Amino acid sequence: MPLLDVQGLTTRFAMRGETVHAVEDVSFVLEEGEVLGVVGESGSGKSVMASSLLRLLPMPPAQIAAGQALLQTESGPLDLLQLSEREIRRVRGREIGMIFQDPMTSLNPYLRLSTQLTEGLRRHYGLSKRAAIEQAIEALERVGISDAAKRIHSHPHEFSGGMRQRVMIAMMLLLQPRLLIADEPTTALDVTVQRQILDQLGALCRDARTAVLLITHDLGVVAQRCHRVMVMYAGQVMEIGPSQVICEAPRHPYTQALLRARPSASLRGQPLYALPGNPPDLREPPVGDPLLLRPGVTGGDRWRTERPPLEQVGAGHWVRASEAVLPAWEEVRDA
Amino acid sequence: MPDPRLRIEDLRVTFPARAGRAPVEALKGVSVEAYPGEVLGIVGESGSGKSTLARSVLHLQAIDGGRIWLDDTEWSTLVPAALRRQRHAVQMVFQDPHASLNPRLTIRETLAEALRCRPQRPRGKAARQEIEGWLDRVGLPKDAAQRYPHEFSGGQRQRIAIARALIPQPQVVVADEPVSALDVSIQAQILNLLESLRQELDLTFVFITHDLELVGYWADRVAVMRRGEVVEQGDAEAVLQRPQHAYTQELLASAADKRVRY
Numbered sequence: 001m002p003l004l005d006v007q008g009l010t011t012r013f014a015m016r017g018e019t020v021h022a023v024e025d026v027s028f029v030l031e032e033g034e035v036l037g038v039v040g041e042s043g044s045g046k047s048v049m050a051s052s053l054l055r056l057l058p059m060p061p062a063q064i065a066a067g068q069a070l071l072q073t074e075s076g077p078l079d080l081l082q083l084s085e086r087e088i089r090r091v092r093g094r095e096i097g098m099i100f101q102d103p104m105t106s107l108n109p110y111l112r113l114s115t116q117l118t119e120g121l122r123r124h125y126g127l128s129k130r131a132a133i134e135q136a137i138e139a140l141e142r143v144g145i146s147d148a149a150k151r152i153h154s155h156p157h158e159f160s161g162g163m164r165q166r167v168m169i170a171m172m173l174l175l176q177p178r179l180l181i182a183d184e185p186t187t188a189l190d191v192t193v194q195r196q197i198l199d200q201l202g203a204l205c206r207d208a209r210t211a212v213l214l215i216t217h218d219l220g221v222v223a224q225r226c227h228r229v230m231v232m233y234a235g236q237v238m239e240i241g242p243s244q245v246i247c248e249a250p251r252h253p254y255t256q257a258l259l260r261a262r263p264s265a266s267l268r269g270q271p272l273y274a275l276p277g278n279p280p281d282l283r284e285p286p287v288g289d290p291l292l293l294r295p296g297v298t299g300g301d302r303w304r305t306e307r308p309p310l311e312q313v314g315a316g317h318w319v320r321a322s323e324a325v326l327p328a329w330e331e332v333r334d335a
Numbered sequence: 336m337p338d339p340r341l342r343i344e345d346l347r348v349t350f351p352a353r354a355g356r357a358p359v360e361a362l363k364g365v366s367v368e369a370y371p372g373e374v375l376g377i378v379g380e381s382g383s384g385k386s387t388l389a390r391s392v393l394h395l396q397a398i399d400g401g402r403i404w405l406d407d408t409e410w411s412t413l414v415p416a417a418l419r420r421q422r423h424a425v426q427m428v429f430q431d432p433h434a435s436l437n438p439r440l441t442i443r444e445t446l447a448e449a450l451r452c453r454p455q456r457p458r459g460k461a462a463r464q465e466i467e468g469w470l471d472r473v474g475l476p477k478d479a480a481q482r483y484p485h486e487f488s489g490g491q492r493q494r495i496a497i498a499r500a501l502i503p504q505p506q507v508v509v510a511d512e513p514v515s516a517l518d519v520s521i522q523a524q525i526l527n528l529l530e531s532l533r534q535e536l537d538l539t540f541v542f543i544t545h546d547l548e549l550v551g552y553w554a555d556r557v558a559v560m561r562r563g564e565v566v567e568q569g570d571a572e573a574v575l576q577r578p579q580h581a582y583t584q585e586l587l588a589s590a591a592d593k594r595v596r597y
Binding site (some may be wrong): 258261 | 380381488489490518519520521522523524526527530545546547548549551552553572575585586589590
């Protein structure tokens with residue numbers, strides 16, 4: 001049985017009498033120790049999807065309109081979407097860890113690290129203060145914070161952004177959640193620090209068998225760090241499968257467009273593939289293939305009024321049956 | 336080789352000591368040159384001094400030593416009156432167009448202000464045509480002129496910021512992480528736009544970024560900065576393929592870690 005089984009997750013926002021269809025019928029599974037990358041551009045629904053699972057969205061205006069998200073725990077499967085506020089709070093921190101782009105959203109600026117790192121250990125595992133601090137110091141050392149015995153008594157602002165993110169990973173090492181939801185954890189960091197943080201995340205899922213849902217806009221992170229990847233567009237899953245297969249031979253035209261848009265030294269002197277236009281307005285969700293709403297995209301008439309289904313195209317590889325034809329390279333260079 | 340358009344010699348900037356902290360040498364004698372029509376990439380991580388370098392060139396940061404030349408003019412010592420006359424020659428595009436556009440001005444007002452920087456500025460109908468021409472050139476609809484920055488997406492705001500930077504007819508454009516905040520497909524649109532404008536107007540770019548893939552794609556030459564110093568510079572392809580300095584090698588290894596073969 002998978003660790004996390006999400007079926008038909010649908011999240012909407014009611015804004016000024018209009019409904020924003022942010023996440024539409026998203027399904028996936030996540031196994032123990034597996035890293036699933038979720039990629040998509042702003043507004044693709046990737047972060048709202050993650051926050052829906054964590055139940056961190058303000059309701060209203062958000063509303064989880066449909067779906068199920070079964071997490072295996074020691075006391076049996078729990079549907080994250082059905083838990084009471086009190087129950088979900090117990091699950092967060094103990095069963096599910098969270099890391100965000102800005103660690104300060106999770107760290108309390110007024111509390112010393114010693115308090116923040118040990119709170120969960122004491123509450124969830126009943127450790128004594130002293131034992132918890134010892135473990136916390138060890139965890140800080142493991143993520144490469146030198147002089148941890150002294151620095152554990154610092155406040156978060158005394159650390160740089162990269163160091164704070166390390167502190168968050170130390171917290172995950174301590175709590176060893178079954179599932180870690182990491183939303184753009186390295187986006188704000190320098191490339192050398194990014195690499196270290198991603199190494200540590202990888203070690204966490206190898207050693208503690210933590211499953212990671214890694215939300216990112218960076219296809220490079222996905223190619224090298226994720227076992228599988230899910231590509232989202234307009235709140236829907238466009239393609240899901242082994243990350244190496246998808247990065248080298250993407251099947252969905254949107255995934256192809258995303259990969260072609262990446263600048264690299266090998267494309268020097270050539271214009272980049274820039275898909276014209278913008279993602280659709282999700283106040284009026286596309287009834288058919290959302291890609292057909294981009295200017296320059298042709299074909300695919302079969303899916304103008306009906307949403308193309310996800311079809312299996314390889315081992316664990318599913319693609320939405322779009323028949324959209326992307327505009328030619330020459331047509332998009334000046335878009 | 337032609338003479339450099341922009342020449343930075345032994346530039347030094349020190350931030351004075353603040354409560355309990357020693358002074359910070361942000362730039363410790365930086366020398367780089369940008370030749371006419373080229374893209375000079377400045378790469379480095381946070382704290383490397385790359386943005387301080389940009390701000391110095393823009394006269395937004397006082398310098399403590401060294402010189403900056405724009406063609407034959409000693410740019411860094413221009414007195415305010417002379418600077419006002421010549422400021423149009425060096426313009427800037429910032430990372431966050433949301434923060435750099437005045438939210439209270441319509442796009443027309445913002446661009447009209449940029450037009451006033453030109454030595455011979457058009458007025459009346461000619462000015463209006465010029466602004467509309469620029470909106471079209473950067474790929475915005477005509478009716479954008481009446482609207483305010485918040486009505487546009489990040490990519491569109493960056494198009495506005497580019498128009499504002501180019502309207503004064505600069506010779507050098509300093510672009511500090513101009514596409515870093517944008518989604519990958521929008522990033523591609525903006526890079527294509529910058530490149531086509533560079534070719535058309537023979538602009539010289541100082542392109543500041545932390546992203547080596549971007550430098551590899553766009554820069555002709557590159558200077559790698561670390562802790563206020565240039566550790567390596569040269570032809571972009573050569574530096575990226577055969578890095579000499581250990582730090583450049585480390586940066587490249589970290590970036591290679593994220594490469595996608597497609």
